[in-house]
Amino acid sequence: MRVAIAGAGAVGRSIARELITNGHQVLLIDKKPSAIRPERVPDAEWLLADSCELSSLEEAQLDRCDVVIAATGDDKANLVTSLLAKTEFGVPRTVGRVNHPNNEWLFSEAWGVDVNVSTPRIMSALVEEAVTIGDLVRLFTFRQGNANLVELTLPEDSPYVGKPAGLIPFPENCALVTILRDGQVYVPSQDQPLESGDELLFVVSADKEEELERLLAPSLHGG
Numbered sequence: 001m002r003v004a005i006a007g008a009g010a011v012g013r014s015i016a017r018e019l020i021t022n023g024h025q026v027l028l029i030d031k032k033p034s035a036i037r038p039e040r041v042p043d044a045e046w047l048l049a050d051s052c053e054l055s056s057l058e059e060a061q062l063d064r065c066d067v068v069i070a071a072t073g074d075d076k077a078n079l080v081t082s083l084l085a086k087t088e089f090g091v092p093r094t095v096g097r098v099n100h101p102n103n104e105w106l107f108s109e110a111w112g113v114d115v116n117v118s119t120p121r122i123m124s125a126l127v128e129e130a131v132t133i134g135d136l137v138r139l140f141t142f143r144q145g146n147a148n149l150v151e152l153t154l155p156e157d158s159p160y161v162g163k164p165a166g167l168i169p170f171p172e173n174c175a176l177v178t179i180l181r182d183g184q185v186y187v188p189s190q191d192q193p194l195e196s197g198d199e200l201l202f203v204v205s206a207d208k209e210e211e212l213e214r215l216l217a218p219s220l221h222g223g
Contacts, residue, residue, distance in 0.1 A: 001025070004065045006051035006081045007072035008035040011097065015069060016041045029060055030072075051081040054088060062089040069095045070113075075103045079111045086112030115142075134158075134217035136209055139201075147173070147203050155217050156196040166190030171212055173205035 001024045005012045008030035016026045020043045030036060031050040038046050049056035051070070062068060068085040070078035078096045085091040096107045098118035107116035133153045140149040154161065160168050165176060165188045179186040180199035186192065194200070204212055213221045 001066045002064055003027070003067045003069065004029060004060055004062060004085075005069045005071055006030075006077070007070070007097070008037070008046070009071075009073060011073075012069075012071040013041050015071060016044050020044060027060060027065075029056070052077055052084070054084060057081075057084055057089060062091060065089070065091050067091070067093045067095065069097075071095075071097045073099055075099050075106070079106060079113070082107075083112035086114075133197075134213075134220040136213045138209075142203075147205050148209070150202050150204055150209060150212075152200050152202070152213065152216055154194055154196060154198045154200060155220065157219050158194075158196070158216050159218065160194055160216060161196050162193055164190060165192045165194060168194075169215070170202075171204070171208040171215070174208050174212055175203050177201050177203055 003019055003024055004027045005016055006029045008028040012028060012030070016028055019026050020041070027045040027047060028041065029047045029049055029051050031048070033048060036046055036048050038044070047060055049059060051057065051072070062085055068081065068091045070081040072078055072081075075098065082094045082096045085094050093114050094112055095115045095117060096113040098104050098107050098116050101118060104116060104118050107113045134155040135152070137151045138148050139151055142148065170176065176188050178201040179188050179192065179194070180201070181195060181197070200216075202212065210221070
């Protein structure tokens with residue numbers, strides 16, 4: 001897979017190293033000469049250019065890319081890069097970094113962003129996930145299908161403690177994908193019993209989140 005990353009700062013370089021380790025071809029783009037440091041990611045291609053300029057993206061041959069990641073520290077630049085990648089070059093997948101939470105609503109399909117990644121939101125979700133029991137924590141939003149990745153730690157008074165997962169009447173458009181227990185990852189099966197303290201990861205539509213909370217933690221959510 002060929003991936004172009006706009007922004008060769010610490011975030012962009014870290015993403016590039018990870019993708020290269022996984023066998024992908026990476027192009028790093030930055031308009032600041034001081035950011036062009038090929039020795040820091042020697043296996044990547046480097047381009048000194050402004051990703052907000054159409055001519056620069058033509059030079060980068062974005063039409064050959066499978067994914068474009070807009071990872072600069074400037075939300076305006078990330079939006080423009082994503083929009084150009086999607087509308088002018090038909091890039092199949094775009095990922096936009098959100099630096100300021102107030103701008104998150106802009107990072108949508110209207111601006112050519114398939115997936116937005118908000119560092120503040122991720123950090124707050126991780127804090128919530130670590131300290132809450134019985135409350136649903138939204139970890140990630142999928143642009144396609146209006147679905148979210150959510151986590152709920154099963155409280156000890158849940159009516160489904162000890163019950164097999166296959167017998168739980170989960171809402172429609174809701175799927176239990178993983179059970180985290182004692183540091184282990186379990187792929188849920190129909191006869192897998194749930195235990196108090198299990199961290200349950202679901203993919204669920206936004207309009208079914210409250211119903212899921214009421215089902216699994218009725219004492220907290222009036223189910």
